[in-house]
Amino acid sequence: MPVFTEYSTSSRDLRVLPSFASPLPRLTPSFEPVGSEEKYEVLIAGAGPAGLFLQVLLARYGLSDKSLLCIDSKPTALKSGQADGLQPRTLEVLKSLGLADEILTEGCQMWEVAFWNPTQDKSGGIERTSIVPDVAVAARFPHEVTIHQGRIERILEDDLRRYSARGVQRSTRLTKVELDEAGDAEFPVLVEMEGPSGSRTVRTKHLVGADGAHSLVRRSMDFKLEGETSDFIWGVVDFVADTDFPDIRRRCAIHSDNGSVMVIPRERIATGEYLTRLYVHVQEEVKPDNDIASEEGIKGASKAEAKARREKITMESIFAQAQEVFKPYYIKPRRADAVDWWAAYQIGQRVSENFVKQDSKGVNRVFIVGDACHTHSPKAGQGMNVSMMDSYNLSWKLMHSLNGLSPITNSRDTILDTFETERLTIAKELIAFDKEFSAMFSGKIGAEGTEGLTHDQFLEVFSTGNGFTSGCGIEYPETSLVEKTIPQGLVTGSDYLSGVLKPGRRLLNVTVKRHADGYRRDLQDDFPSTGRYRLLILTSTDLLTQSSLSYTSLTHTSSILEAFPPGLIELVVLHPLPSNTFVWKDLPAAVRTYAEMSFYNGTELQDAYSVYGLAKEKGAMVVVRPDGYVGCLGELGEEGLAKVEGYLKGCLRAVGDEKGNGTSNGHS
């Protein structure tokens, strides 16, 4: 197309780059460190999946290198990580950040689980009992993905470097942490660290300990670990398998008379071959003797005894034990160099009694996330997921607090309080579930009269646990962020795992057709992780009548949206009418003004009303939190509008509300 006259704006050049997330507005004064001391608004200790993910999120929300420092004791990005499983909910969150594509394409998608048990005829050996879907609940991605943890960290770090010139400050180790309000009330967290150029002291408004199971931050804050005193010992090995076992590419729970093995298929590698991971139960229950237990004063075996026991476990012993379980099938590495990684571990379930330390004025100053909060077995595939979701939950609350976006109630930012309430609830549920799942998995199954469960009992725990193991079934308790009351008759059904709306649970994805352009779209794509709230309105069938509840409610949303700083609440609207039977001018002006590109036919492709448990004659208003969880449910009409507005005023500072806006972060 030879052009003979041409003009273009300079900003057009920018558009060749990947899109950047839009930063959150800041109502507090911008951060300008004064004095000679090194100061930050947020310091993150540890750049594993939890710490790195938090840094990525805060950087995307707009925290610059000046405000945000993340340190890690290791000299390079971790390449020897052993977590490898991403749950459907974690995939949804990564998708909401534009970070899921490589993982979905190049990871191993795990769609099915096979259960193997001792043969019915007691002839020895094992036989397949059943194959079931790996993810039994409704989810945008109805499978798990396994992929090398180092790769996930590389993907996160690639994204981080688009927002942060510094990235992670490596080879830098925390040596001391204390709260010193007397020294500086605004930057009360005093941190000492050692790096390549010696030791230094840093002050920060907030410190986040993402420093793992042995967390110095946790210990410095005197948070006690609560937990079990019994551990199991397992071996784990990643290799290219040579086997005649028929289900080597399925996730398998194998119970034999000779012990238990879990098979986790892994991704394809550069040779074109596929990895397999085995978890092999190599020793019966033992007393705890690992470092955490010792450090935390949990009574156990002596360090010398523990060391001796560990040394007995070798790669050969892991394969020998696995071979016993797989009989009559054979399994071995395809070649001598086909073993990629192996390890042995021993661990119980423990959770920190606190996740947050407040200063004397009640400001949340020190947080812990990830393994620093909770340790547990890897078999339910929870570790990296729950850790990253701790950071996901904390990130926007902390950012809203720093930017002065959250309201001040009784002189305090109560939104930030919900981090501990919500994540401690989940951690405790995780530990309880993992205890049950691990013990059950380590026990013998199918051998009548022994300590084991029957296969049917096992399958039941597996299935009911699926809401938890998928990450899609978790439910946050009532707080200022979760208003549990639902108007009588608004929601029908209680199959929350299949999408029926419930405050505290995540909004399930549905496929909808956009009015403006006919785009078949995933609704979750209108709920990106940018730190914004969304008002999701499902209109009723009366939408086209100007005096109707739908019409007047939509008109009134303008005043709700405008009561808060611009752009902090986005409008998404579904309707249940046939497509293309009306045009923009038949609708309330607010729809096109605020939702031109987020106004959908909610019934043509998938019946969103029925998935969400709503009646098309009634509709509903749903406030969705920045992390995709339902915060509040209201009816169309005045009462619902008032409820929604009241809920939002508990979450966000309204325009003109100047309370607490005097200090540098507006809240501390």
Next chain:
Amino acid sequence: MPVFTEYSTSSRDLRVLPSFASPLPRLTPSFEPVGSEEKYEVLIAGAGPAGLFLQVLLARYGLSDKSLLCIDSKPTALKSGQADGLQPRTLEVLKSLGLADEILTEGCQMWEVAFWNPTQDKSGGIERTSIVPDVAVAARFPHEVTIHQGRIERILEDDLRRYSARGVQRSTRLTKVELDEAGDAEFPVLVEMEGPSGSRTVRTKHLVGADGAHSLVRRSMDFKLEGETSDFIWGVVDFVADTDFPDIRRRCAIHSDNGSVMVIPRERIATGEYLTRLYVHVQEEVKPDNDIASEEGIKGASKAEAKARREKITMESIFAQAQEVFKPYYIKPRRADAVDWWAAYQIGQRVSENFVKQDSKGVNRVFIVGDACHTHSPKAGQGMNVSMMDSYNLSWKLMHSLNGLSPITNSRDTILDTFETERLTIAKELIAFDKEFSAMFSGKIGAEGTEGLTHDQFLEVFSTGNGFTSGCGIEYPETSLVEKTIPQGLVTGSDYLSGVLKPGRRLLNVTVKRHADGYRRDLQDDFPSTGRYRLLILTSTDLLTQSSLSYTSLTHTSSILEAFPPGLIELVVLHPLPSNTFVWKDLPAAVRTYAEMSFYNGTELQDAYSVYGLAKEKGAMVVVRPDGYVGCLGELGEEGLAKVEGYLKGCLRAVGDEKGNGTSNGHS
């Protein structure tokens, strides 16, 4: 998961990076330039979408910076490109390279087209006649995507830099091209170029001219342009629209009594707003006066006349004309600075009579691709797509030739001959279609008794043209790469656009369920663009009987695969049986050996047999070329196996065939 014993291989570290494409094997001696002259195996002139895409493909197939040079006269990557539409077929190809994700996520997906025409009641103004799907044929991505051309080039260049340290050599301009066999028969293409450090002379085995409509390569080879002598003048503008027109986010063909406009919705930009592109017909048919016509000696107006006419077109005149067409709706830029880019162009349809120049021994030495081959209007959204597909077609044929993978027939590499045969066919069809489509679009429609077509006639051309405009309906003619004969009764139906198999057409994607792991997968993902052929076998229902045609044919595939260099032909197998009713040992060993991860249930999710026009009781064997086009169709059984093997021996050098392996590229 605290680990107390751990071991890992060093190669594990590599796995944090995005996967690399596996290079093609090389049977010819590796390229080592000798002497003082600068020499390459392939030199690409021009790094627009066609040239850059070719460089990406050759680098992925394994051509290093030593063998491959791409130069471009511009100092930086093009940021002012005006092509913006990617067809469904181009999206499929980009997906097969792992390059589609960002485009699909961040581009504007165009799902629907609206047709607007003069109001029926002759009251003046326009009204919507219909809304139809933008893509009416079966495709993996049933929509087009519009996105800034500069972004597509950036995505290609990002990928290129993973394989090439040099990337594109910029600010370097071709000044002279000639074939000089006397000087060096192996590197007969002599090229002079000017760069930042002066002029230099380079020799290359092959030169590809991706140097645009004014191609020096084309002119140096004396290829004549054949084409029309009449042009239309159009204005084009990208802006954020303020309008009450209801379909501004749909692709629209608007015909009014005041002229014609095409609306192309574009992607979201950093402000959160969405761009719109308008093509506005600003002047009736004129005599050609553009540079191409003059250079090629096509009779036209003088340069002075042309210049005067161009200067009449301004941004204001484009918007004024558009406003006339949109009546009774208003349309204007949302703000003074909301115009992103505008241009005016004038162009007819022309195609080069040759795409390739051979040397005296019949070796294909100089190629042209993209705009250098064909120029046409942008309205059918063809430009960038056809250009990139030229390169896609050439890339693997050229690489097979250089690496000695293609057979030598009568002392010549006839596979490389098919580039011109196939792409010239498509270019001529493109020009013919574009001529019809453009003329029709520029004419008035719905005004009875005038020169125009009725709306129904227009819609019919639009719909029948969809196979072409989607890129999914093109069909290559019979050559050594396309064996058109189909065994009697093997394929039922002739709805090739819906997937019925036909040699010369691309294999339509189907969703299949993998036997090994239950993965719900797109079949096209087993046909990545790595330069390999695939043997796709659809077994019949007799698969589990050892004496059956399916079983014995699968067993025999081993000997076919092993007749060629390892890994050059991959095996993909579909079966029509219920899932999980058999295990690996019930199948021919070749299935697990060659297709463990590409063996699928072809009926559970989607009935691939019926889509492809095959009977489940009969099955079929399909050879799919490296570019995803069907090359040959055979029945299960001895005759079919012989046909498939014969076809493949015409495409690939068999093991032990040493003919022609004596020179450095094995073929020249």
